[in-house]
Amino acid sequence: MMSDSSYGQLVKLDNKHGVVDVPRPDVSQAVLKDALSARPFDAAVTAFVLACLPRSKAPVLWVQDRASRLENGRVYGPALKGMRLLRVEVSHARDVLWAMEEGAGCAGLAAVVGEVHGAPPVLDFTATKRLAMRAEASGIPVWLIRSGTVEGLSAARERWRIGSLASEVHPYNPAAPGAPMWEAELFRARGRSPGIWEVSHDAGKNGGENRLRFLPRSGDGPLEEDHGRAAHAAG
Amino acid sequence: MDRWRRITAAQRTLPDEAVPVVLATQGTHGPVVHAVSAAGVARGIACGARVVDVQAIHPDLHVEQADIEGDQALLGRVALWARRWCPWTVAEHDGILMDVRGAAHLFGGEAQMLRDMHARFAMQGLRARLALGPTRGAAQMLARFGAQGVICGADDVAEVLAPLPVAALRLPHDTLRLLERLGLRTVGALADVPRVGLMRRFAGTVEAANPLLLLDRALGRSADPLDAPAEGARWLARVRMAEPVVDPVPWLEGLAEDLAAQLAQAEQGARLLRVTIYRVDGEWRSRDVATARASRDALHFVRLVTGKLDGIDPGFGFDLMTLEALRVEPLVLHQDRLDGTHDAGADVAALLDRLTAKLGPQRVTWDAWVQSHKPERVEARVPVLAGAVEGTVEVARERPLRLFDPAEEVVVLYAVPEGPPARFSWRRVTFLMVRFEGPERIAPEWWRDRSGTRLRDYYKVEVMDGRRFWLFREGIVGDARGGDPRWFVQGVFG
Numbered sequence: 240m241m242s243d244s245s246y247g248q249l250v251k252l253d254n255k256h257g258v259v260d261v262p263r264p265d266v267s268q269a270v271l272k273d274a275l276s277a278r279p280f281d282a283a284v285t286a287f288v289l290a291c292l293p294r295s296k297a298p299v300l301w302v303q304d305r306a307s308r309l310e311n312g313r314v315y316g317p318a319l320k321g322m323r324l325l326r327v328e329v330s331h332a333r334d335v336l337w338a339m340e341e342g343a344g345c346a347g348l349a350a351v352v353g354e355v356h357g358a359p360p361v362l363d364f365t366a367t368k369r370l371a372m373r374a375e376a377s378g379i380p381v382w383l384i385r386s387g388t389v390e391g392l393s394a395a396r397e398r399w400r401i402g403s404l405a406s407e408v409h410p411y412n413p414a415a416p417g418a419p420m421w422e423a424e425l426f427r428a429r430g431r432s433p434g435i436w437e438v439s440h441d442a443g444k445n446g447g448e449n450r451l452r453f454l455p456r457s458g459d460g461p462l463e464e465d466h467g468r469a470a471h472a473a474g
Numbered sequence: 475m476d477r478w479r480r481i482t483a484a485q486r487t488l489p490d491e492a493v494p495v496v497l498a499t500q501g502t503h504g505p506v507v508h509a510v511s512a513a514g515v516a517r518g519i520a521c522g523a524r525v526v527d528v529q530a531i532h533p534d535l536h537v538e539q540a541d542i543e544g545d546q547a548l549l550g551r552v553a554l555w556a557r558r559w560c561p562w563t564v565a566e567h568d569g570i571l572m573d574v575r576g577a578a579h580l581f582g583g584e585a586q587m588l589r590d591m592h593a594r595f596a597m598q599g600l601r602a603r604l605a606l607g608p609t610r611g612a613a614q615m616l617a618r619f620g621a622q623g624v625i626c627g628a629d630d631v632a633e634v635l636a637p638l639p640v641a642a643l644r645l646p647h648d649t650l651r652l653l654e655r656l657g658l659r660t661v662g663a664l665a666d667v668p669r670v671g672l673m674r675r676f677a678g679t680v681e682a683a684n685p686l687l688l689l690d691r692a693l694g695r696s697a698d699p700l701d702a703p704a705e706g707a708r709w710l711a712r713v714r715m716a717e718p719v720v721d722p723v724p725w726l727e728g729l730a731e732d733l734a735a736q737l738a739q740a741e742q743g744a745r746l747l748r749v750t751i752y753r754v755d756g757e758w759r760s761r762d763v764a765t766a767r768a769s770r771d772a773l774h775f776v777r778l779v780t781g782k783l784d785g786i787d788p789g790f791g792f793d794l795m796t797l798e799a800l801r802v803e804p805l806v807l808h809q810d811r812l813d814g815t816h817d818a819g820a821d822v823a824a825l826l827d828r829l830t831a832k833l834g835p836q837r838v839t840w841d842a843w844v845q846s847h848k849p850e851r852v853e854a855r856v857p858v859l860a861g862a863v864e865g866t867v868e869v870a871r872e873r874p875l876r877l878f879d880p881a882e883e884v885v886v887l888y889a890v891p892e893g894p895p896a897r898f899s900w901r902r903v904t905f906l907m908v909r910f911e912g913p914e915r916i917a918p919e920w921w922r923d924r925s926g927t928r929l930r931d932y933y934k935v936e937v938m939d940g941r942r943f944w945l946f947r948e949g950i951v952g953d954a955r956g957g958d959p960r961w962f963v964q965g966v967f968g
Contacts, residue, residue, distance in 0.1 A: 280901070281941050282875045286968025289875070298822065315877040315965060316841045316853050317869040325822075326839050326855065327829055338829055347822035403940035405908070415911035416936035419968055 269380040270396035271371035276386045277402025280311060283421045284401040288352060288382045289319070290440045290451055297349040298323040300342035305330040306356035311386055332359040336366050343373040343381050350380045357387040368394035398427040404437060422456065477541075477548055477600070494532055497540035498525045508540040552600070554705060559587065562702040569617065571610055573700045588623050607631065610700060611692030615642040615661075631693055636662030643688045653685065664689060709736055709744070709799035718754045718791030722783055729797040730775035743768025743805030749779050751786065752794040759786050764835070764859050766826040768803040774824055781832040826858045835859055843867040847916050849964060850879045871914055872934070874944040874965030881962035884945065894933040894945050900963055905937040913947075928955050934967060942967035 276284045292299060301314060301324050308328060316324065325348075327338045332355045342351040351374075355362055367383070371394045374381040383395065402422045409417035421438045425431070435456035494514035498505040505525040514535075519528055529535050546567070553565035559581070562573040574587065581587035588604050595602040605620055607613035608628035612635060616624050619642040626634045635642075638661045640653050658664045664672075664685055672686045681687055691698040711732035713725050726749075737744060745768055750760040761782040769775075779797070829838045839855035842863045846852050856863055887904065888897040894910050912933035928949030936942045944965040949955055 278939065278941065279903075280966055282966040282968045283941075285875050289968070300825075312876040312878040312965065315849075315874055316843070317849075317867045318873040318875045318968075321866050324841055325826075325858065326841070327833065328837055328839075329833055334833060338833070341825060341828055345821045345825040347819060347825070403942065405940045406936060406942065409909075409911075412911065414909055416909045416934060416942055419942070420940070 269374055269378045271367065271374045271381045271383065271394070273367075273393050273395035273398040274382055274384045275389050275398065275400040276384075277400050277422065277424075279386065281401075281403050282311070283403040283419070284384055284386075284399075285311075285314065286419065286440070287399070287401045287421055287423060287438065288384060289322070291382075292322070292350045292352070292380065294322075295349045296323070297347060298325040299349050300325045300327065300338070300345075300351045302327045302329065302335045302338045302342070302351070302353040304332050304335045304355055306332075307354040307384075307386055310356045311354070331361075333361045336361060336370065339370060339381065339383075340373055343370060343379055344377050346377060346379070348379055350382065352382045352384065354384045354386070356385070358385075358390045362391075364392040364394055367392075370394075371396060393427075395427075396429045397425060397431075400424040400426055407439065423453075477545060493534055493536050494519060495536045495538065496525065496528065497538050499540045499542065505537075508542075552598075556591075557705070559591065562700050564700055564702045566614075569614060571614065571700055573610075573702070574606070584625050585623075588625065592623065609692055609694045610698045611643075611688060612694075614644070615692060618642060628694065632665065635692060636660060636665065640664055640685065643685055643692070645685055645688070646683050649679070649683045649685065661689065661692075665693075707740070709733060709740075709742070709802060710796055711736065711798075712794065712796040715793045715795075718793045720788045720791050722749075722751060722786070722788070722792075722795055723780060725795055726776050726779060726783075726797075727772070729795065730772040730779070733797050733799060734770045734772040734775065737770040737799060737802065737805075740802075741804060741806055742799075742802040743770045744775075744799035744802055746799070746801035747775060747779065748798045748800050749782065749786075750796045750798070751788060751792040752796075753789045753792045755789055757789065759788075761786055762800070763831045764827075766823040766830070766859050767820075768805040769824075769827075770805060771824075774827070778827055778831045781828070830857070830859055846922075847919055849873065849877065849916075850881075872967075874942075875968040877965040878963060881946070881964040884961045884963055886961055894935050894947075895961060898945075898961065900943075905941075905943075907935050908938055909936045910934065916946075926955050928953060928959070932964070 274284045274288050299322060303313070303326070305328075314324065314326075329335055329338065335353050335355055339351050339353040342348055370381060370383070383393075400423075404420040404422050406419050407417040409415040418439060421440075422435065423438045424435045425433045427433065436453040437456055438454075439452045441450050441452070492513055494517055495511040496507045496514055496519060497509040499508040500506075501524065503524065507519060507521050507523050507525060507528060510519045510521060514532075517532060519532070519535075525535075525537055529537070546565075549565040549568075549570065553563045553570045556563045556570055556572055560572050560574045560577040564571050574584075578584045578587050581590050584606055588606060591604055592602060603617050604623050605613055605616035606625045607616050608626065608631050612626060612631050615635060615638055616626060619638045620626075620634070624634070640658060640661060640663075641650055642661065645653070653659075653664070658667065669686065676684045676686055687696070690696045711729045713729055715725070719725075729749075733744070745765055747763045747765070748760050749763075750758055752758045761779070763778045763782055765774075765778070775797070826838065835857040836855075838858050840858055840863045842854045842856045843865065844851055844854045852867060852869070882900065884895075884898045884900040886895040886898050889895050893912070894907055896907050898905055898907070910933050913931035914933075916930045916932060918927035918929055930946040930948055931950070932944060932946045934942060935945050943963055944967065945961055946964055947959045947961050949959040951959060
């Protein structure tokens with residue numbers, strides 16, 4: 240982890256392979272993570288998950304149920320920049336979970352992403368626990384994107400809530416929206432303390448590095464000073 | 475004719491037995507008679523006559539359309555079925571040739587075998603004209619022009635064939651007319667003509683039109699072997715139960731292993747599997763499963779088929795179950811790498827099989843790209859079992875991460891003359907526009923769209939709380955293609 244004085248902490252994303260575990264890249268374990276949307280019809284959560292996925296030639300299994308397809312639309316291929324998507328579109332959340340479990344056991348995939356809208360009864364603690372254990376056994380990152388009202392327990396190792404922030408200033412046109420900024424809240428995590436960050440993503444254009452930039456929301460300084468427990472855990 | 479009678483009887487009432495029925499095909503000068511019913515034969519209707527002429531003579535004629543391809547398909551199937559009597563059978567365009575050499579004693583002699591054939595064809599509802607000859611040509615001549623069920627030995631073939639007309643040699647029309655002009659009406663007359671003269675007369679004709687060659691073959695003077703097509707290999711594993719059972723799952727593993735062993739021996743891999751259960755009440759049920767790449771992994775077969783068996787109705791139980799590979803591809807054992815790691819591609823192929831088998835082929839797709847200006851048309855989906863898609867799409871402008879298809883209309887609350895609406899409402903939420911970028915104009919594709927389709931001006935709009943939408947206005951004021959332009963949300967940016 241790098242830390243520079245003015246910009247909080249930088250997470251370098253590997254261009255080739257390897258799982259990026261934000262904001263602590265040394266914990267490169269592939270686990271089940273929940274990503275919740277802070278507001279309805281906000282694509283920030285999709286963008287955040289896509290930025291966290293490992294870049295590889297292997298396909299990404301993207302499972303969507305009917306409700307989330309109607310609510311949030313489909314992921315649009317031309318915006319993905321070379322990522323191979325294996326799309327599975329089902330009508331019920333039960334099939335989403337089944338397809339994700341099948342995918343989580345398949346070593347040939349780069350990642351598994353599932354989308355579920357609302358809180359269907361089948362998506363309970365047991366189901367997420369099974370999914371989490373599968374993901375840890377196979378070493379494939381598994382993301383569960385949830386929209387709508389999300390209630391109930393989840394066995395996900397990390398739970399994020401992502402929302403859009405006002406974008407950065409456009410370099411040439413002040414009236415136009417610039418590079419996106421997101422607010423990422425880690426509200427439940429195992430072995431790590433929660434927090435809120437402002438996140439921006441350099442996609443590695445113009446020869447730059449592919450990286451996510453995390454700024455602590457409080458503005459009081461770097462993360463370790465805010466959360467002593469995390470510093471202690473890091474040793 | 476028999477086939478027509480059976481098919482039609484299942485659908486509607488047949489005409490009376492006394493009414494002559496003909497099946498017609500399209501000839502050079504209008505429809506011609508292809509087949510005639512028994513009543514028609516009794517009245518002297520011949521095949522090849524023009525239907526209008528026959529209708530003029532017999533006003534009560536019943537004409538139906540002949541199904542030539544269907545007849546051929548039936549003949550092909552019947553030829554394979556006829557391998558119950560001998561291993562070499564071949565379907566010709568209007569008959570079946572069987573080489574029964576060395577097979578007749580199995581049925582109690584030649585006459586007994588012909589009776590058996592006649593009875594079994596009658597059981598199928600088909601009338602067969604049977605004849606047994608020492609050569610292929612003699613047999614086909616006797617079957618069409620000789621008596622029913624005639625058996626002709628090798629010694630008396632010349633005498634038996636002699637009274638038949640030369641048309642029995644199946645010569646083309648102009649050769650027949652030439653022979654008629656020469657006064658050669660029967661095979662016997664043709665055989666009596668000195669060979670040298672005939673040979674010189676028909677020196678330039680092709681094989682099928684040369685009466686001397688055909689006669690030589692029929693009389694056994696030259697060889698005429700039968701070229702029977704090979705029977706297609708079938709990959710089938712079956713299990714019979716002592717008692718009717720309801721649950722097919724415990725039997726599946728044995729079936730899959732049996733089939734996999736058969737495939738392994740032939741170095742083939744299955745692409746399409748069919749599992750069939752035969753119920754005790756005489757019904758059968760089957761399910762098909764396709765695979766993404768050729769496979770003969772028994773465990774994989776079991777996992778694929780298990781998902782399909784939920785919808786299968788066992789009724790009161792079944793006592794026979796088969797697992798069949800309908801489509802196979804060569805699959806040779808190969809090793810991709812030497813470091814002993816697992817082949818990840820094979821894992822993905824197996825995953826695709828399982829997903830497709832359970833969810834259906836249209837639900838599991840790769841992205842394919844279509845050259846189009848319209849954003850919703852750029853993406854096409856191909857089922858994964860149809861094969862992988864290569865290439866990526868290049869779009870010069872920024873595109874939203876999520877797309878709504880079809881686009882959803884927004885209610886404009888506060889329009890401004892230039893640019894997107896300052897306030898708009900979508901899905902009953904009011905948004906206040908802060909910044910925008912655009913327009914990007916996308917014209918209708920005149921070669922594809924209906925006329926009257928309006929152009930679109932796309933804007934990337936950021937609202938108060940930071941969400942970024944992709945709005946477009948359909949048409950412009952005064953383009954004479956409808957009323958005031960409407961606004962739509964097409965997508966959301968990340």
